[in-house]
Amino acid sequence: MSQTVNVKLNVNGAAAEIELEPRETLLDVVRERLGLTGAHAGCEQGSCGACTVLVDGELTRSCLIFAVQCEDKAITTIEHFGSPGALHPMMEAFRRHHGLQCGFCTPAMVLTAIAFLEESPHPTESEVRSALAGNLCRCTGYAGIVDAVLDVAGVAE
Amino acid sequence: MKPAPFDYVRCANVPEAIAALSGDEGAKVIAGGQSLVPLMAMRLARPTLLVDVNDVGLDGITVERDVIRIGACTRHRRLERDPVIARVAPLLQEAAGLIGYPAIRTRGTIGGSLVHADPVAELPTVLVAAGGFVVVRSGAGTRVIAAVDLFTGFLDTTLEHDEIVEDVLLPVAGTRHGSSFCEWSPREGDFATAGVALAIERDDDGRCVALGAAACGLASVPLDCSTLLAAVLGETSASGALLRQIARVMRADLAGDPDRADLVGLLAARAVHRAFARSDERSAAAA
Numbered sequence: 001m002s003q004t005v006n007v008k009l010n011v012n013g014a015a016a017e018i019e020l021e022p023r024e025t026l027l028d029v030v031r032e033r034l035g036l037t038g039a040h041a042g043c044e045q046g047s048c049g050a051c052t053v054l055v056d057g058e059l060t061r062s063c064l065i066f067a068v069q070c071e072d073k074a075i076t077t078i079e080h081f082g083s084p085g086a087l088h089p090m091m092e093a094f095r096r097h098h099g100l101q102c103g104f105c106t107p108a109m110v111l112t113a114i115a116f117l118e119e120s121p122h123p124t125e126s127e128v129r130s131a132l133a134g135n136l137c138r139c140t141g142y143a144g145i146v147d148a149v150l151d152v153a154g155v156a157e
Numbered sequence: 158m159k160p161a162p163f164d165y166v167r168c169a170n171v172p173e174a175i176a177a178l179s180g181d182e183g184a185k186v187i188a189g190g191q192s193l194v195p196l197m198a199m200r201l202a203r204p205t206l207l208v209d210v211n212d213v214g215l216d217g218i219t220v221e222r223d224v225i226r227i228g229a230c231t232r233h234r235r236l237e238r239d240p241v242i243a244r245v246a247p248l249l250q251e252a253a254g255l256i257g258y259p260a261i262r263t264r265g266t267i268g269g270s271l272v273h274a275d276p277v278a279e280l281p282t283v284l285v286a287a288g289g290f291v292v293v294r295s296g297a298g299t300r301v302i303a304a305v306d307l308f309t310g311f312l313d314t315t316l317e318h319d320e321i322v323e324d325v326l327l328p329v330a331g332t333r334h335g336s337s338f339c340e341w342s343p344r345e346g347d348f349a350t351a352g353v354a355l356a357i358e359r360d361d362d363g364r365c366v367a368l369g370a371a372a373c374g375l376a377s378v379p380l381d382c383s384t385l386l387a388a389v390l391g392e393t394s395a396s397g398a399l400l401r402q403i404a405r406v407m408r409a410d411l412a413g414d415p416d417r418a419d420l421v422g423l424l425a426a427r428a429v430h431r432a433f434a435r436s437d438e439r440s441a442a443a444a
């Protein structure tokens with residue numbers, strides 16, 4: 001085992017100090033140390049997108065960054081955006097358009113869509129598809145997801 | 158948690174990072190981590206020490222007369238969006254936007270992509286096509302390595318263990334410059350099966366007077382195709398005859414898988430067509 005280190009993290013606006021091994025990824029830490037299980041562990045090698053969070057406002061694969069690298073950075077996970085009973089409009093739209101089935105890809109899909117619309121408020125359908133190309137969904141066939149994002153953007157389908 | 162145990166040091170400057178690397182044979186630089194961390198997750202890489210260079214100040218972009226100097230830790234996302242890059246290195250801008258997905262481009266860096274040296278990666282191909290250089294530093298001082306001398310094989314370069322890439326140097330695009338990166342991949346964002354990077358310069362009469370081209374997906378390193386595309390020199394437009402000739406020459410001269418050679422021939426013809434069109438637009442905008 002390598003040395004452990006103390007790392008100060010800022011997750012969804014709350015400070016946390018955690019003793020951890022450098023090899024613990026940000027994904028490991030938000031899920032297993034902080035109990036924020038919205039970021040999902042799929043491939044853990046960058047391919048599926050299920051672990052996507054925001055680091056200093058930028059879409060980031062939490063499986064490809066170590067928690068020790070995140071000191072002094074603002075981490076935002078899907079839990080920041082809504083909760084049962086207080087859904088974010090994007091979450092509502094996913095529900096309305098059947099943008100999810102098993103839900104494994106959903107938190108990262110919703111978070112990626114929210115971040116995307118902040119940068120591109122009036123996207124075309126093909127821009128929506130590009131923005132979500134790095135998030136794999138094995139259930140929906142994507143049509144409902146794309147409809148949900150276009151709906152929130154106020155773009156006619 | 159998949160990687161093997163390691164120690165970690167976040168460095169504040171390049172000398173600190175070089176010292177950390179020199180002190181441990183198993184140490185490795187981490188920049189964006191978008192290639193290294195997957196390898197660590199599969200335990201194909203088992204560094205004993207990670208030397209984090211994200212805060213050493215290698216993220217500047219400066220134009221020095223006819224050369225643009227790009228800090229090694231400049232992220233793909235910035236290359237894609239920076240207006241200076243768009244103006245003086247449009248081939249690099251286009252190529253950066255073709256890398257993976259948005260969440261990969263927000264972290265991945267130009268230095269990391271060049272040192273990782275994936276045979277189908279876009280940025281090494283651009284470096285060869287543009288005839289660029291990397292500036293590397295070690296305890297012994299700095300040296301400048303030309304693109305063709307950097308890549309030696311699959312995920313392999315001529316960099317020494319204790320050397321850090323500081324800057325990437327590329328020629329500044331002229332007023333009648335035109336470029337294109339054409340690639341084919343089965344799904345958007347996936348690594349390309351093959352790709353062609355091309356840059357041309359033209360004189361006041363519209364004649365092509367300089368050309369640089371490279372292809373990825375044919376060998377374990379990007380191949381310099383400038384000589385194969387020599388027919389473009391002296392031409393004033395991308396005529397159908399020229400494009401057919403290029404596709405034919407590429408197909409005939411590229412050994413290996415005939416389907417790949419066909420594909421690269423078509424991509425090269427498309428790249429020539431787009432480079433002339435963009436050069437026309439750029440000339441019109443400058444006039």
Ligand SMILES: Cc1cc2nc3c(=O)[nH]c(=O)nc-3n(C[C@H](O)[C@H](O)[C@H](O)COP(=O)(O)OP(=O)(O)OC[C@H]3O[C@@H](n4cnc5c(N)ncnc54)[C@H](O)[C@@H]3O)c2cc1C
Binds near residue numbers: 046186192
């Ligand atoms: C899902 C996915 C899809 C991708 N798709 C593509 C794609 O389509 N095209 C493509 O080209 N790439 C793709 N990539 C890889 C991506 O471009 C990486 O960002 C890039 O290859 C490595 O850059 P990095 O900064 O992340 O480097 P790291 O992973 O941090 O490092 C890579 C290597 O470079 C070394 N290194 C890094 N910086 C320096 C330096 N300054 N000096 C010396 N050594 C250094 C490291 O020690 C390591 O060996 C993809 C990655 C993922 C996860």
Ligand code: FES
Binds near residue numbers: 049050063
């Ligand atoms: S778990 Fe991070 S990309 Fe799949």
Ligand code: FES
Binds near residue numbers: 099102106137140
């Ligand atoms: S809803 Fe099942 S993977 Fe997307």
